[in-house]
Amino acid sequence: MDTTVETAVRLRVIDWVRQRAEANGGFLHRQELLSFRIDGRDLPIIDFSRGIRNPQDFASTLSIVTSATGPYDDVEAEDGLLHYAYRKGDPFSGDNRKLRTAMETGQPLILFRKEQPNYLTPVVPVYVVDDEPENRRFVIALDEAFRFMGEIRDLAEPQREYARRLARQRLHQPAFRTRVLLAYDTRCAICELKHGSLLDAAHIVPDSEEHGVPTTSNGLALCKIHHAAYDQNMLGVSPDYRVAVNRALLDEVDGPMLRHGIQEMHGREIVLPRRRADRPDRDGLAWRWERFAAR
Incomplete structure (x- = not known):
């Protein structure tokens, strides 16, 4: 798929996810993400069984799913950034290659937080801002501005505080809302x-x-x-x-x-x-x- 076309489709998907989640109460059901269609064709927004979605005709990753009970060591650091572990296999091919392409091109991704089985809280958009081969992980930021802040591993304290504030607003508060609303049906x-x-x-x-x-x-x-x-x-x-x-x-x-x-x-x-x-x-x-x- 042409890069311009892919970007346009990606932005339409992100817009749909944002609007649909708000109508639901901040979250989406797994099935509606798997059955998503656009322009008359199927385009699942998440993968059926894996925590990363790489459509075949996309050059970059579309979405990632994190879960506290997942098989990977995906953790939110004290600096408010998400450390997303490499997927299995060759670190320079497959899923990891498409995440690296997202970092190089600045394509926005959708982050889904799995709060309960079958229910996911979207955080959109997010960006891959660093690659740490020595730790076998990528760094995900909640604001595109982090792509232009220089060395991510050596952020100044005001930038770290900004990242922590974003994490509270865009990760913690929506996750809390999802858990509470689901508990109260x-x-x-x-x-x-x-x-x-x-x-x-x-x-x-x-x-x-x-x-x-x-x-x-x-x-x-x-x-x-x-x-x-x-x-x-x-x-x-x-x-x-x-x-x-x-x-x-x-x-x-x-x-x-x-x-x-x-x-x-x-x-x-x-x-x-x-x-x-x-x-x-x-x-x-x-x-x-x-x-x-x-x-």
Whole structure:
């Protein structure tokens, strides 16, 4: 395939992945990625059985999949960059050759994070910015700017902090959202709204706190209005899983959104994940409840 044509197709695929994931709630199902078609032809976006997708007529890799339980040593480093291990075989042929071509040409890739079986969180676009033959791995960055920052192995501290901030925004937060929304079957724990694009993963203990970890038990799937209300202590969730609305807000007279969307949630029990391990941590809820009650 001509390079210009490949780039155009690649960008269309990336755009579709981004839009589809947002509509779902931040993630895609494995089957819709495998059955993707473009211009009347099949073009699976991921490989059926491997963690790398190299379409036959593409010069460069299209996508990579990372998983904490995968067979390769793919790790996110403290500098906010992903170290992606060479695939099996000759380091200068096959999958590794197409990843190296992506680095040389600057082609954008799709990174998928496998949070649960069959569900993948896309991070788009990402770029191969370095090759470390001595360590048998490539370095993947979340911003094209890293291609022009000079020696990746010797980044200045401001550049490292930028990479770490990107990792929090584009890796950790979307992964947290995926885990929480899937635990709650993609519905708001308070009002049961089921539109993924209108749902967020709200931290019970904020991530600015030392114990505000991005685990499912520290999250609540909330629609955007209830997430905002929760963050502003307009409503709270007690350790026994009941919703309480701020007294001043309960007494306020406004339109139907306030009445039906917030005030009528007072006293309601939240919807809980089916898996007990995913349910909100009661100690975290108690910590947050104290701050709500003090308002």
